[in-house]
Amino acid sequence: MIGIKRLASSDADFTARLNTLLAFEAAQDEALVQTVAAILADVKARGDVAVVEYTRRFDGLGVNSMADLEIPSRVLLRALAGLPADQRQALEAAASRVRNYHQRQTLQSWQYDEDGERDGAGESRGTMLGQKVTPLDRVGLYVPGGKASYPSSVLMNAIPARVAGVGELIMVVPTPAGEHNPLVLAAAALVGVDRVFTIGGAQAVAALAYGTQTVPQVDKIVGPGNAYVAAAKRRVFGVVGIDMVAGPSEILIICDGHTDPDWVAMDLFSQAEHDELAQAILICPDAAYIDRVAASLEALLPSMPRQQVIRAALENRGALIEVRDLDEACDIANRIAPEHLELSLDDPDRWVDKIRHAGAIFIGRYTSESLGDYCAGPNHVLPTSGSARFSSPLGVYDFQKRTSLIRVSRADSKTLGRIAATLAYGEGLPAHARSAEYRVDS
Secondary structure (H helix, E strand, C coil), X not given: CCCCEEEECCCCCHHHHHHHHHCCCCCCCHHHHHHHHHHHHHHHHHXXXXXXXXXXXXXXXXXXXXXXXXXXXXHHHHHHHCCCHHHHHHHHXXXXXXXXXXHHHCCCCEEEECCXXXXXXXXXXXXXXXXXXXXXXXXXXXXXXXXXXXXXXXXXXXXXXXHHCCXXXXXXXXXXXXXXXXXXXXXXXXXXXXXEECCCHHHHHHHHXXXXXXXXXXXXXECCCCHHHHHHHHHHXXXXXXXXXXXXXXXXXXXXXXXXXXXXXXXXXXXXXXXXXXXXXXXECCHHHHXXXXXXXXXXXXXXXXXXXXXXHHHHHCEEEECCCHHHHHHHHHHHCCCEEEEECCCCHHHHCCXXXXXXXXXXXXXCHHHXXXXXXXXXXXXXXXXXXXXXXXXXXXXXXXXEEEEECHHHHHHHHHHHHHHHHHCCCHHHHHHHHHHHCC
């Protein structure tokens, strides 16, 4: 029997049990933190030599220089050309959909004149305010490698960067024991990654953040990784930007009891199979239906190649929650703020507006979360651990930055200068005040 937790919102201890279920200890192991700090400092100091040494040690590669760790573009193109037809078609179709979606996210520069008046030469007589949008110059893409290889991560991280206009994409992907994944290399060729290095772990994050003699320093690092990668990204934030430090995968399904229970069970499995700390939760007002889903979980689990991981995830952090009605289900969903939320309902559109906090909402019985992971179009890099309350999916806007534009005419500098000077004196900053007053008196 799978020891998945059963909760009911009517239980006196429901809130306490839910809080316990949602609690995720994000504190890092001190030994891991110290190891990562040492690797970062070493790579910062010694550059290529340190990266090569760590790659030899951790990935078992018999390499002597960084030249041995860079994959030439011809190898990427050969991987793309060598894909079986069905895999290439699927990769291209997914890339096209992801690109089409993200092209709608591009931010635009804008400006306006406060008074709208211009002189005979077309110059503003008042104040112009605006915003200039520019892409980042260079971005680093961290892609898991070896057996845990995700070509979808290449698409989801590289395509919005390209749409944003990023000038250069540097990809790092570990290849333990020299194991290359053709789909990952093909995806890199398809989206136009500029350079690919077969390095991983904290040493790869350090190389991207600080730069080495061979690896150029980037402006931002994006992409998933293990605990060492996450710890390294935390530590280099500020030197470079990062996308987010993601927690374990999550799925929350709100169901009215009319969906095939096998579908719901498999959707729960789809996130539980990621790792033992993944979270899979069903919320439903129908107790009999919850029993049917529990039976489906038991029946389907033996057929899953990753059944041990799934079982551990369901028993560690999974739950089947009975609620009074769908309104209460939405309230609990907003409390959880899940990474992925499925509305497996007869009239799902009715309930979308009731959801305030979720990384992505999958609307209707036929919209499985797995479609979002690969080919629906929206990004699969989503906020986890309740951070959907205040953060958003990865998108084009993460690869663009906004610069404020201010131009003040001589006439307006007198009006604004008096305001600024008054506030500056109030803050005890006389140089600020005098700077504004010089223009008032001109």
